[in-house]
Amino acid sequence: xxxxxxxxxxxxxxxxxxxxxxxxxxxxxxxxxxxxxxxxxxxxxxxxxxxxxxxxxxxxxxxxxxxxxxxxxxxxxxxxxxxxxxxxxxxxxxxxxxxxxxxxxxxxxxxxxxxxxxxxxxxxxxxxxxx
Numbered sequence: 001x002x003x004x005x006x007x008x009x010x011x012x013x014x015x016x017x018x019x020x021x022x023x024x025x026x027x028x029x030x031x032x033x034x035x036x037x038x039x040x041x042x043x044x045x046x047x048x049x050x051x052x053x054x055x056x057x058x059x060x061x062x063x064x065x066x067x068x069x070x071x072x073x074x075x076x077x078x079x080x081x082x083x084x085x086x087x088x089x090x091x092x093x094x095x096x097x098x099x100x101x102x103x104x105x106x107x108x109x110x111x112x113x114x115x116x117x118x119x120x121x122x123x124x125x126x127x128x129x130x131x
Contacts, residue, residue: 003052004120010045011112014038024102032098038105039094042112046086049119065091079118086111 017038022029029035047068054071065087072080089108093099 001120001123003048004116004123007045007049007116007119010041010048011109011116014042014045014109014112017041018102018105027102028100029102029105030100032100035094035100035105036096036098039090039096039108042109043086043090043095046083046090046112046115049116050083053119053122076118079115082111082115082118086115 015038017034018024018029021034022031022038024030050068050072053075054068068083069080072083086108089104090112093101093104094108099105
């Protein structure tokens with residue numbers, strides 16, 4: 001469950017970047033730099049927990065988004081939809097484009113938390129089976 005706590009730490013850091021550095025005003029963040037950092041940080045947290053479930057920890061070669069989508073499509077279609085949403089909002093809209101919308105950031109981070117919770121539940125069930 002170390003990956004889950006590390007992923008949660010990434011989400012907390014992303015929230016801190018937004019609340020302490022991005023300067024929200026009228027539903028928009030004023031500093032794109034910190035929006036981008038927050039988006040990349042939250043997305044990295046998602047990849048950490050997914051790698052735990054998908055068995056890709058300690059691999060040096062990063063996997064493509066298509067690889068994650070393919071693997072998740074074989075496990076849980078709902079999780080795949082959440083991952084695709086998180087990818088688009090956190091990685092593309094925030095991380096690359098620096099979207100200043102607080103709503104996009106909020107939905108992206110909520111989706112990331114849902115993915116982390118799903119992984120945590122799945123890992124807990126796996127541990128119970130193995131006892």
